[in-house]
Amino acid sequence: MIFYLARQPIFNTKKVLYAYELLFRDGFDNAFPAIDSDEATQRLIENSEFSSGIEALTGNSKAFINFTEESICSGLPELLPKRSVVVELLETIRPTDEVFAAVKSLKEKGYTVALDDFEFSPQWARFLPYIDIIKMDFRLLSITQIKQQMSAHKGFKGDYLAEKVEDYNEFSEALKLGFIYFQGYFFARPEIIQRRSLSASQKVYMELLEKVTAEDYNPDEIAAIVERDTGVSYKLLRFVNSAFFARQSDITSLKQAVVRLGQQEIRKFVAIIATASLGESKPNELTRLSIARARFCEQLAQTDHRYGAEPGTAFLSGLLSKLDALMDDELEHLLNHIHAGNSIRSALLSKKGAIAFFLSTAESIERVNWDSITRAANKLKLPEKDLIDMYQKASSWAASVQN
Structure with missing residues (x-):
């Protein structure tokens, strides 16, 4: 499913650039859709933060996000990282005691709070010490009215943002008045972005994928996530009881499975099921190809120690090499979202190092590029036949773990 903003x-x-304002959309029409503001806020947060991550949408700049009275009072902003978001109170919000308590709490927890299209009234006076930014609409208010409003904001120590600035004269006037931030068509129109939305189960798998690709691997964190998801637990027991591992006795508990598999195999298992889940709407061949590459790179790392490639990292790099195609997103965005380690990023983004060479060898075999296959075989000091046979075995292995 695709979502738009x-x-x-x-x-x-x-x-x-200081920040971006994120606005919910339901298609390529660059206008607010005909839905309730609360629903728009909820869907924006769900699809941005819990799918691709807000930081991936803003390039690590802050994101201004509109919140309604109901969403503020229900604590919805606290689902977002305080370092990444500016909580923007819509102009329709009433200055009630409940809203005041919620704003004060957000400020005390370190959130940045802004008032949108703000026009002062005495009921808002107690809010001002807890507000960081006041946005003023240059289409709604004249310069005289803006000056009057700014004079009325006694007790406000924050910054002003000029909204809907459409030409140089308005920008110049805003500068003279002491505005610090600026937004409007004079600078840039809103840009439509589309991203793939994840199901609830896929979000669990993205969390797992983050844990296994991080260089500070922590098996306890992985076990805790597996334990809270029945589907993952079932797949783990099936995986460890499969013919692959030729166990002398069946494994009957999750704890026993984790202990028996060990760190390397748990990491492999999680990566495989996560990739398969994230690619569930894609052709099976794409998932099989990712797993085949993973196994092939792992085998090369195990076979040829001259390159010093860690087999587990080689496996994960191969598995993630088609993540952009599985997720319909840029690979760099996705690797940032799951906090992939430097070794994986170097192989996949910079195309540097032994693992990048292993991946290019896999691609040459997939494309039946004999010149490249010959060069790779010579470099690896392997007969071409053995190299191709290794890939074919990896492909068979991929088919077996998908069943």
Whole structure:
């Protein structure tokens, strides 16, 4: 499933990017859809933070996100990382005691809070010490009215953001008035972005994938996630009881499975099921190809120690090499989202190192590029026949673990 959003940049006085405002959309029409504001906020958060991650959408800049009265009072902003978000209170919010308590709590927890399209009234006076940014609409208010509003904001120590600035004269006026941030068509129109939305189960698998690709691998964290998902637990027991491992006795508990498999195999198991789940809407061949590459790279790392490639990292790199095709997103965004380690990033993004060479060898075999296969075989000091046979065995292995 594809979700859409618009993002509009926000700049500082030097016209340097400060943040983006994220706006929910339901297609390529760059207009707010005909849905309830609460639903729009919820869907924006679900599809951005819990699918691709807000930081992947903003390039690690802050994201201004609109919140309604109900979403503020229900604690919805706290689902988002405080370092990444500016909690923007819509102009329709009433200055009630409940809203005041929620805003104060957010500020005390370290969130940045902004008021959207703000026009001062005495009921808002107690809020001002807890507000970081006030946005003022240059289409709704004249310069005289804006000056009056700013004079009325006694007790406000934060910054002003000029919204809907459409030409240089308005930008110049805003600078003279003391505005620090600027947003509007003078700088850039909202840009439509589309991303793939994840199901609830796929989000679990993304979390697992993050844990196994991180260089500070922690098996206890992985076990805790597996334990809370019945489907993953069942697949783990099937995996460890398969003919692959030729156990003398069946494994009957999750704890026993984790102990028996050990770190390397648990890491492999999690990576395989996560990749398969994330590619469930794609052709099976794409998942099989990812697993075949993983096994092939792992075998090369085990066979040829001259390159110093760690087999587990080689396996994970091969498995993630088609993640962009499985997820319909840029590979760099996805690797940032799962916090993949430097060794994997180097192999997949920079195309450097032994693992990158192993992957290019796999691609040459897949494309039946005999010149490249010959060069790779010579470099690996293997007969071409053995190299191709190794890939074919990896492909058979991939087919067996998918069943």
